[in-house]
Structures are given as structure tokens and as C-alpha cells.
Amino acid sequence: MQLPKISVQGFNASFNGKPAVKNLDLEIFAQERLAIIGPASSGKTTFLRSLNRLNDLERGFSHSGDILRDGKNIYDPDIDVAELRRKVGMVYAVPVPLPWSIYDNLVYGLRLAGIRDRATLDNRIEVALRYAFLWDEVKDRLQEPANVLSGGQQQRLCIARVLVLEPDVLVLDEPCSGLDPISTAKIEDALVALKESHSIVLVTNNTKQAARASDRTAFLLLGDLIEVGPTSQIFTRPTQKRTNDYLVGQFG
Amino acid sequence: MKQDKIIGAILLLVALSAISGLGLITVFIFREGVPIILRLGARQFFLSTDWEPSLGKFGILSMIGGSLAVTVGAAAIGVVFSLGLAIVLTQFSPPGLSAALKPLIELLAGIPSVVYGFVGVVTLVPLIRHTLGGPGLSVLAASIVLGIMILPTITSIAIDALQAVSPTYLEGSIALGATRWQTVTMVILRAARSGIVAAVILGMGRAIGETMAVIMVAGNALEVPHSLLDPVRTLTSNIALEMGYASGAHRQALFATGVTLFVIITLLNIAALGFSRRRPARSRVG
Amino acid sequence: MRVSPAIIQRIAVVFMWALAAITFAVLVFILAYVLLHGLPHVTWSFLTQSPANMGRAGGIFPMILGTFLVSGLSVLVAAPVGVATAIYLTEYTHEGRMTAVIRFGADCLAGVPSIIFGLFGFVFFAITLRMGLSVLSGSLTLALMVLPTIIRTSEEAIRAVPDTYRQVSYGLGSTRWQMVLYVVLRSAIPGISTGIVLSLGRCISETAAVMLTAGSALRLPRSLFDSSRTLALHFYILSREGISMANAYATASVLIIAILALNLLAYWLMRKFVAKVGR
Numbered sequence: 001m002q003l004p005k006i007s008v009q010g011f012n013a014s015f016n017g018k019p020a021v022k023n024l025d026l027e028i029f030a031q032e033r034l035a036i037i038g039p040a041s042s043g044k045t046t047f048l049r050s051l052n053r054l055n056d057l058e059r060g061f062s063h064s065g066d067i068l069r070d071g072k073n074i075y076d077p078d079i080d081v082a083e084l085r086r087k088v089g090m091v092y093a094v095p096v097p098l099p100w101s102i103y104d105n106l107v108y109g110l111r112l113a114g115i116r117d118r119a120t121l122d123n124r125i126e127v128a129l130r131y132a133f134l135w136d137e138v139k140d141r142l143q144e145p146a147n148v149l150s151g152g153q154q155q156r157l158c159i160a161r162v163l164v165l166e167p168d169v170l171v172l173d174e175p176c177s178g179l180d181p182i183s184t185a186k187i188e189d190a191l192v193a194l195k196e197s198h199s200i201v202l203v204t205n206n207t208k209q210a211a212r213a214s215d216r217t218a219f220l221l222l223g224d225l226i227e228v229g230p231t232s233q234i235f236t237r238p239t240q241k242r243t244n245d246y247l248v249g250q251f252g
Numbered sequence: 253m254k255q256d257k258i259i260g261a262i263l264l265l266v267a268l269s270a271i272s273g274l275g276l277i278t279v280f281i282f283r284e285g286v287p288i289i290l291r292l293g294a295r296q297f298f299l300s301t302d303w304e305p306s307l308g309k310f311g312i313l314s315m316i317g318g319s320l321a322v323t324v325g326a327a328a329i330g331v332v333f334s335l336g337l338a339i340v341l342t343q344f345s346p347p348g349l350s351a352a353l354k355p356l357i358e359l360l361a362g363i364p365s366v367v368y369g370f371v372g373v374v375t376l377v378p379l380i381r382h383t384l385g386g387p388g389l390s391v392l393a394a395s396i397v398l399g400i401m402i403l404p405t406i407t408s409i410a411i412d413a414l415q416a417v418s419p420t421y422l423e424g425s426i427a428l429g430a431t432r433w434q435t436v437t438m439v440i441l442r443a444a445r446s447g448i449v450a451a452v453i454l455g456m457g458r459a460i461g462e463t464m465a466v467i468m469v470a471g472n473a474l475e476v477p478h479s480l481l482d483p484v485r486t487l488t489s490n491i492a493l494e495m496g497y498a499s500g501a502h503r504q505a506l507f508a509t510g511v512t513l514f515v516i517i518t519l520l521n522i523a524a525l526g527f528s529r530r531r532p533a534r535s536r537v538g
Numbered sequence: 539m540r541v542s543p544a545i546i547q548r549i550a551v552v553f554m555w556a557l558a559a560i561t562f563a564v565l566v567f568i569l570a571y572v573l574l575h576g577l578p579h580v581t582w583s584f585l586t587q588s589p590a591n592m593g594r595a596g597g598i599f600p601m602i603l604g605t606f607l608v609s610g611l612s613v614l615v616a617a618p619v620g621v622a623t624a625i626y627l628t629e630y631t632h633e634g635r636m637t638a639v640i641r642f643g644a645d646c647l648a649g650v651p652s653i654i655f656g657l658f659g660f661v662f663f664a665i666t667l668r669m670g671l672s673v674l675s676g677s678l679t680l681a682l683m684v685l686p687t688i689i690r691t692s693e694e695a696i697r698a699v700p701d702t703y704r705q706v707s708y709g710l711g712s713t714r715w716q717m718v719l720y721v722v723l724r725s726a727i728p729g730i731s732t733g734i735v736l737s738l739g740r741c742i743s744e745t746a747a748v749m750l751t752a753g754s755a756l757r758l759p760r761s762l763f764d765s766s767r768t769l770a771l772h773f774y775i776l777s778r779e780g781i782s783m784a785n786a787y788a789t790a791s792v793l794i795i796a797i798l799a800l801n802l803l804a805y806w807l808m809r810k811f812v813a814k815v816g817r
Contacts, residue, residue, distance in 0.1 A: 054708060059632060086711035096702040099725060099814055108720070109710035158706075165710065256630075256714040263626035264636070270623045270689065271643025273682045277650065277658045284661050336557035344551050353562070355805050360565050362736070362797045364743035366774045367790055371568050373777075400564055433547035454649065461651020463746040464774060488653045492746050495660070510657045514650070521649035525642070 003071070005030045005169060005199040006051065011065035013046050013055065020046040022223040023065070028169070033191055033200040035214030035231065037207055039246065043223040044203045048171050051201065052088040053081055069169070086113060089162030093174040095154035097146035102138055105146045105157060109165045128163035132156040133190050152183025159190065170194060171201045176209065188213040207247060211235050219243045281514055285507035297508060303474050303490075305498065310505035312512065317476040318391075318484030319460050319513075325395025325480070326402055326459040331452055333399070334406035341407075342414040343436050354411075361404035369468030372397040377469060386481030389471030394484070397469050398459045406455035409528075413447025414440060450528035457520040461513065463488040487513045569794060576791030579784045585792070589756055593772065594782045598789055600758040604673065604766030607759060608752055609741035611677035612684065617734050619681075620688030624730075627689075628696045629718050648686035655683045656750030664751055674762040676752025680744060684737035691733025695726040695811065728811035732804045739800040742793065745770040769793050 004027035013021040021043040028034050036044050046055065053074060055061045066073045074084055086109060098105050106125045115121065125142075129135035134156040138149070146157060155175055162170065172191075176184040191200055191213055204210050210217050211231060218228035219240075227240045238244045289297045292310060300311025337357070341350045372393060381388030417440050425435040441448070471483020472493060485493075491506050491513075498506050587597030623644075627637055659679030660671075669675040699722050707717040723730075745768075753765030754775065767775075769789055776786035 052709065054705070057708060082711040082713060084711075085709055090709040092702070092705065092709075094702070096700075096706050098703055098706060098721060108707075112710060112712045112716055112720075161710070259715050260626070260630040263622050263630050266619055267623040267626045267640050270619050270685055271640055271647065273685065274643050274647045274650075276662060277647075277654065277682075280658055280662050280666070281654065284657075333557050333561055336554040337561060340551065340554040340558055344554070353558070355801070356562060356565060358736075358804075359798070359801050360561070362739050362743065362801050363565075363568060364745065364770050364773075364793055364797065366743075366745045366770050366777075367568065367572060367794065370773070370777050370786070370790065371571055375571070400561075403561060431543040431547045433550050434543055457649050457651075461649075461653065463651065463653040468774075468778065488651065488746070491653050491657065492749065495657075495750055507657060507661070510654055514654050517649055517651060517654075518646060521646050524649075525645055 002029060004028060004068075005070065007066075007068040007071075009066045009068065011047075011050065011063065011067055013043070013050055013061070013063045015046075015058065016060035017062075019223055021050070021220075024225050026218060026225060026228060028199050028201060030168075030199050031195055031197075032216060033195050033202060033214045035210035035217045036201065036203045036220060037205075037210045037217060037246075038220035040205075041222070042220040044220055045173055047220070048090070048173050048201060048203050051169065051171055052085045052090055054085070054090065056081070082112070086165040087167045088169045088171060089165060089167035091155070091158050091162060091170070091172040091175045093177050095151060095158045095178075097149070097154050097157055100146060101143050102146045102149070102157060103142040105161050106142075106164055109161065113165070124164045124166070125160075128160040131163050131190060131194060132160040133186050134160055150183075152179050152186065155179060155183065156187060156190070159187070163194075167198065169199045169201065171203075173203045174205055175202070177205065184209070207235075219246065221246070278514070281507060281510050284504060285509075285511035288501060288504040289508045289511070297505075298512070301474070301476060305494070305502040305505065308501060310501070310508070312487065312490070312509055314474050314476045315485050315487045315490050315509065316512070318470070319486040319488070319516075321391045321477050321484055322394040322398055322466060322470060322486060323456050323460045325391055326398030327452060327456050329395060329399025330402040330406055330455050330459070334403050334410055334451070334455070335448070337403070337407045338410035338414055339436055339441075342411055343432065343440070354408075357404050357407055360400070361408075365401065365462060365465040366468070368397050368401055369465035372465065372469040380481070384481055386479075387471060387483055389469060389483045390481045391470070391477050391484050392480040394466050394470040394486075395480075397465050398462055401462060401465060402455040402458045405458050406451045409451035409454060410444075410448050413444040413451065416447065417443040446527045450524040453520050453524040453527065457517050457524070460486075460520070461488060461517055463492050467492055569798075572787060572790045572794055576787030576789070576794075579788035580791050584785075584788055588758065589772075589785075592781055593756070593776050593785055598769065598772060598785075598792065600756060601767050601769045601772045601789070602792070604752070604759055605742055605768040605770070607673045607762070607766065608676045608680065608748060608768055609738055611673065611762070612680035612741050613734055613738050615678065615681040616685045616688050616737065620685050620733075621692045621730060623685075623689045624692035624696055625718055625722075627693055629714065629722065644686045644689050647682070648690070650683075652683060652744055652747040653750075655679050656747035658682075659747060659751035670763060671751065671753030671755075671765045672763045673752060673759050673766050676748045676766070676768075677741075677762075679747050679751045680741045683744070683747060684740055687737050687740065688730075688733050691736070692726070692730045695729025695733070696722055698729060698811075699725045725814055726811075728807045728814060732807045732811065735800050735804040735807065739797050739804075742768075742796055742800070743770055744768075745774055749774075769796075 006028040008024050008026040011021060011024040038044055049055045107121050110121055126135060137153060149157060176187055194200060202214060214231045217231045217234040219226045221242060227238060227243045297310060299313055301314040302309040302311040341353060376396060377388035377393050380390060380393055421439050421443055422435055425439045466486050467489040472485040472489055473483040474485055477484045487509050491509050495506055584597040586599050588600055590596035627640060631637055659675055663669045663675035663678050664671055703721050704717055707721045748768050749771050754767045754771055755765035756767060759766035770793060773786055773789040773793060776782055776789060
């Protein structure tokens with residue numbers, strides 16, 4: 001069996017002493033799409049934001065346990081957090097284009113990383129935009145303000161903005177929650193292509209999306225990992241009653 | 253990250269040096285002004301109306317009286333106009349009109365005080381002299397000019413206080429059958445009370461600290477005023493009028509006048525800060 | 539007979555609109571009065587010549603330059619300090635005792651009257667630090683005076699930048715400082731500039747504090763240690779001492795036009811800012 005890209009071992013996260021994620025063990029492999037489902041406040045987002053240490057910025061956050069990325073604990077003191085966040089690219093629920101041009105949005109992360117060479121920038125942008133199925137729509141208008149794009153385009157821009165940094169893990173926090181079905185389909189199509197070269201973690205409130213757009217599914221409830229397995233199995237033959245209850249309730 | 257910690261420390265240092273100005277002001281003003289108060293005795297300095305620098309007599313009672321008179325007068329005028337403006341702009345005006353009028357209030361705040369004083373001298377002072385008698389340069393003239401000058405301060409803080417009142421109060425009151433005006437007087441003003449009080453106190457602080465306009469319209473006579481039409485000298489004008497040529501004990505006495513003013517203002521500021529609601533803390537990353 | 543609430547409301551509203559109308563009429567009257575009397579005397583030579591005979595004749599060029607130097611320098615000093623303080627308060631600390639102390643200091647400083655700043659600048663900059671009555675003493679005094687305004691307006695502008703922008707920037711691998719520099723300040727700059735422009739207006743208008751710190755020399759300032767009379771002080775002296783009413787009105791007109799221009803600029807910047815952060 002292949003080595004996991006990310007291995008979460010006995011991970012706990014809490015805010016001001018209130019646990020949000022409890023003793024989580026989970027592995028995320030290369031070239032897979034892992035969906036994380038569960039009702040509100042089940043720790044999905046907290047877990048996701050632990051993978052790139054974005055929770056570190058919240059006051060009162062504390063954690064224990066390990067998250068290994070390629071065998072190296074991301075919470076080790078010698079880890080370059082900025083570099084980690086570039087390699088574990090995050091997409092938020094609501095598209096947040098920075099109030100700049102499309103081009104400036106795309107190159108911001110690269111410039112932060114110190115890459116200024118124009119040819120490299122342009123090349124990376126094109127690759128990322130093609131991955132996000134956005135190249136044809138914006139290639140002639142890169143200097144326009146990003147907020148003139150439609151909501152779906154903005155979210156794909158946010159995905160491309162992460163992809164230019166060539167991450168190996170892509171974490172998406174309900175990326176389609178505000179989008180129409182056509183935009184959602186485009187993003188799901190993009191994920192199919194992206195999984196060839198990325199590990200993808202998709203948090204979603206929409207179990208249908210999890211069923212459509214993931215290879216494995218994990219079910220979180222109140223901070224506990226109830227069950228994880230191949231998506232087809234989780235949705236047809238869940239081993240845990242609570243998983244079944246949740247899925248039935250959702251479909252009901 | 254290490255770099256962020258260093259930058260944070262530098263920024264803290266800058267922030268502290270910024271407010272250290274307040275400490276410096278206190279120290280230097282007090283060091284220049286307090287000794288002469290101690291030498292003359294507080295009673296002699298604060299409770300005598302004799303101000304004759306050439307004879308070594310430094311009593312500032314008439315200026316304290318003058319400052320109080322014009323400040324109360326200015327507040328009376330300023331409060332009526334400011335509250336009227338604040339209420340009408342927040343409660344009874346179409347939003348577009350309010351948005352257009354607010355910059356004009358800011359413009360009113362931007363006009364130099366010397367211009368206020370000057371226009372007061374050439375228009376208001378003769379008007380008072382001809383219609384009401386007296387020299388024209390008077391408590392009344394100063395009160396009117398200062399009342400207009402503090403209007404932007406009171407209005408803008410009062411507008412903030414009124415806008416901070418939850419709209420549910422308005423809806424709840426209207427639903428009970430109150431008119432909008434009844435709601436304003438009975439519900440909204442009450443809810444915004446502390447902010448409005450703070451606005452008025454800050455406005456009074458502005459009035460008592462204003463210098464150039466008062467010099468020009470108040471007449472600067474060294475007497476405790478007995479009527480609105482009497483000329484007065486304020487604490488501020490006393491300093492500005494005489495600093496140019498004062499030396500020795502005279503200069504110290506002017507600094508002592510400044511100490512008096514500084515203490516009054518600081519007490520007003522602290523009172524206003526106590527009344528103004530605490531700023532809501534923002535939840536944020538970082 | 540009981541007056542109906544609707545009628546009381548109508549009377550109250552009419553009364554308040556009358557107050558508002560009076561206020562704006564006073565504003566228009568002041569501006570029009572000064573400009574109508576003064577603008578005819580504002581000629582090219584008035585703006586470019588030095589005064590003669592204590593200001594009875596000649597122009598106001600040294601005062602324009604003096605005002606420019608004193609106000610410009612004070613804002614140049616106050617802006618970086620004020621913006622840095624605002625950045626510290628908003629981005630580098632949590633609300634606590636330290637922020638309370640800094641805010642209290644800034645609030646108190648904001649309430650100190652200009653004549654006190656003048657006294658302080660006189661004894662501290664001019665005498666203790668041996669700068670004399672000079673452009674430098676005057677501008678440092680004014681810098682201290684406008685600092686609270688710059689801190690407060692910058693803080694508000696920075697707070698108005700959506701938190702999601704910060705999240706995105708961190709997510710793309712920025713340090714806090716990079717986030718502040720490239721995301722927060724870039725969005726907040728029009729709002730911060732509004733505060734700076736309004737502060738510049740306050741410096742130009744200020745009279746009492748500059749009178750005690752920058753002096754009232756009529757000649758052209760040749761260095762920062764020279765005394766220089768600002769426009770506002772020149773106007774005060776001309777009118778107060780009855781030297782020349784025509785030149786007083788003309789000087790006041792120049793002053794008013796500068797203030798109008800700065801207020802317009804501030805208004806324009808604010809609209810730009812609101813459009814940018816989308817409030």
C-alpha cells in the first residue's frame with residue numbers, strides 16, 4: 001500500500017478549552033479526493049484549517065497530536081509555516097477575490113514567495129487557469145478587476161490563485177456552497193483533473209456532492225471521526241448507525 | 253514568526269512614543285506653571301480678580317469666570333442646533349440628503365477659527381452693538397461664534413450615538429403605535445443618552461479650549477461678566493494675548509493659566525470618555 | 539384640547555429642519571462673505587510677491603511657503619507615527635491593557651486645546667531643545683496635535699478592511715507584515731489618506747499653536763530653523779491690528795480656498811475608499 005500524503009495521528013484541536021476535533025486518526029493519500037461530511041459544528045472546518053495551520057491565528061486555539069505531511073510533522077518548530085500554506089492550498093466557502101485585478105490576484109502568492117520573473121509568472125498562471133477551467137474566460141482580460149467576474153468564476157479564480165503555487169494538497173471548505181449547479185459542475189470537473197497530481201480534501205455540507213465528487217468519504221460528528229471509507233461503501237453500506245442516520249436524514 | 257515579532261515590538265515602541273507626547277506636555281506645562289501657583293498661593297491665584305503683571309499681581313478668577321460664561325453660552329446654542337441636526341439627519345431625512353449634508357458639517361469644522369472670529373467681528377459684533385447695546389464684543393458674541401464652532405463636534409458624535417441605537421427599538425416602538433417623533437424622544441434619545449452626553453462634554457471642551465475666535469469677539473476685558481453683553485477675557489485668550497511679550501513671573505503665570513485650562517479640559521475629557529460607550533471589540537484573525 | 543402626536547411631530551420636524559437650514563446658511567454666509575470681499579484682491583502678484591510695509595502692500599508669498607512648510611512637515615512627521623500606531627492597535631495586538639492605555643492617551647491628546655500645544659511647543663521645542671521660534675518647532679508641535687486624528691482615522695480605515703482578505707493572504711503564505719503591507723494597507727490607503735488630508739487642513743487653519751512656536755517673521759524662511767508666519771496667523775495679524783482689510787480678506791480667501799480644496803479631496807478619497815472596501 002502506498003504511503004499516505006498526510007497522516008493525522010491522535011489529533012486534538014480546541015478553542016479556549018472547548019474541543020472541536022477529538023483524537024482524530026486519518027490518512028490522506030496522493031491522487032485521491034477525500035470528502036469530509038457532517039452536520040454543522042462537527043469540526044470539519046477546524047480540521048481543514050489545521051492542515052495548513054491557519055488555526056494558529058485564532059486566539060485560544062490549542063492542539064495536540066501529530067499531522068505528518070510526507071512523514072514530517074507540520075507542527076514541528078522548524079517548519080516554515082508560509083511554505084506549508086503554499087503547499088497546502090486552501091479555498092474558502094465564499095470566493096474572496098482580493099480587490100485587485102485578476103492578474104494581481106493570481107501572482108500575489110508567487111510574489112510573496114519571491115518569484116518575480118515575468119515568464120515564470122505568466123506560465124504558472126496559464127497552467128493554473130487551465131486547470132481551473134477559467135483560462136478561456138479570462139485570458140484576454142487579466143487586467144480587469146477580479147470582482148467583475150461571476151460568483152462561479154470568482155471561485156475558480158480562487159482555486160487557480162492557489163494552484164499557481166503548485167501545492168500538492170488542495171483543501172476546499174464548502175467551495176460550492178454559494179454557487180449554481182453549472183458552476184458547481186465546473187468545479188467538480190476541475191477536481192477530477194486535479195486529483196491526478198494533488199491530494200484533495202473537500203469539506204461539504206452537500207452529501208450529494210460528496211457522493212459525486214469524492215473517492216473516499218469521512219463522516220465527522222461533534223468532533224469525532226465516526227467512519228471513513230470508500231465513498232461508494234459509505235453511501236450504500238455504512239458500518240455505523242450514526243452515519244446511516246445522517247445520510248438518511250439528509251436524503252429523507 | 254520571528255520577523256513579525258520584531259516588527260510588532262517596533263510598532264509598539266512607536267505607538268508608545270506617540271502617546272508619550274501627552275506625558276511630555278503634562279510635565280513641561282506643569283513644571284513651568286505650578287511653581288508660581290505654589291509661590292502665590294492657590295487662593296491668591298485662583299480666587300483673585302487682580303491681574304496686573306507689572307505689579308506682580310496674578311489672579312485669574314475673572315478669566316475662569318469668562319471661560320465658564322462663554323462655554324456655557326456656546327454649549328446652550330451648540331446643543332440645540334447639534335441635536336436638531338443630528339436627529340433630523342438620522343431620523344427624518346432621506347439617506348441621500350443626509351449623505352450630501354454631512355460633508356458640509358465637516359466643512360464647517362474645517363473653517364479656521366480666525367475666520368470665524370473675523371466674520372464674527374465684522375458682522376455679529378456690530379449687530380449686537382446696534383440692536384442690544386453694549387460694546388458688541390461680549391459674552392453673547394463669543395457664545396454664538398463658539399456655539400457654531402463646536403456644532404460639528406457635537407453633531408458628528410451625536411449622529412454616531414443615534415445611529416448606534418438598534419433599529420429594533422424603532423420598529424418595536426412604531427409597532428406599538430408611537431409616532432416617529434415620540435419614538436425619538438422617548439426611546440431613541442434615551443438609548444443614545446450616554447453618547448449624547450459625551451458629545452456635549454467634548455463640545456464644551458472644544459469651546460473652553462478655543463482661542464483665536466474668542467480673542468477676536470469676546471472683548472478681553474479683565475472683569476467678571478455681569479451680563480451677556482459684557483466683554484470678557486478667557487483663560488485661552490489671556491495666554492495668547494500676553495505670551496508674545498511676557499517674561500519671568502509673568503510668563504510663569506501664563507503657564508499657570510495653561511495648567512488651569514489643561515486640568516479643566518482633562519477632567520472634561522475623562523468625563524466624556526466615561527460616558528461614551530466602549531468601542532465594540534472586533535473579532536478578528538491574528 | 540389634546541394636540542395630536544402627528545401635529546407635534548410635524549412641528550418638531552419643521553423646527554429641526556429650520557435649525558439645519560440656519561446652520562447651512564451660516565456656513566454659506568461665512569464662505570461667501572470672505573470670498574466676495576477677498577477674491578477681487580487675490581491677484582497673481584499678491585500670491586507671488588513678498589509683503590511690504592508690514593503687509594499693507596505687496597503679497598503673501600512667504601506665508602504661503604511658510605504654511606506649506608509647517609503643515610507639510612508636521613503631516614510628514616505625524617503620518618508615519620500615526621499609521622504605525624494604528625497598525626499596532628489593529629493588527630499586532632489584542633484588545634487589552636496596552637491598547638486601553640494607548641487609546642486613552644490618544645483620546646486625551648485629542649482633547650488638548652491648541653493653545654496648550656502652543657505653550658508646550660514653545661517651552662519644549664523652542665526653548666528646551668533650542669530650536670527657537672521656527673518652522674521646525676511649529677511643525678513638530680502641530681504633528682503632535684494632529685497625531686490623534688491620524689491614529690483614529692487610520693484605525694477606522696484598517697478595521698474596515700474585511701477579515702477574509704487577511705485569511706486569504708495568510709492562506710497564500712504571507713507573513714503578518716506582508717499581509718499588512720500588501721493587503722490591508724493597500725485597501726486602507728484611501729481611508730488613511732482622508733485622515734491625513736483633513737489633518738493637513740487642521741494644520742493650515744491652526745493659529746494659536748503656530749503663533750507661539752513658529753513665530754511671525756515676515757521674511758521668506760530659508761531653513762527649517764527660520765521663523766515663518768503662516769497664512770492663518772498673517773490674516774489674524776492683518777485684521778486684528780487693522781493693517782489692511784483688503785489684504786486680510788484676500789489672505790482669508792486663499793485660506794478658505796485651500797480648506798475647500800482639501801475637504802473636497804478628503805471627500806473624494808472617502809468615496810473611493812467606500813467603493814473599495816464596499817461598505
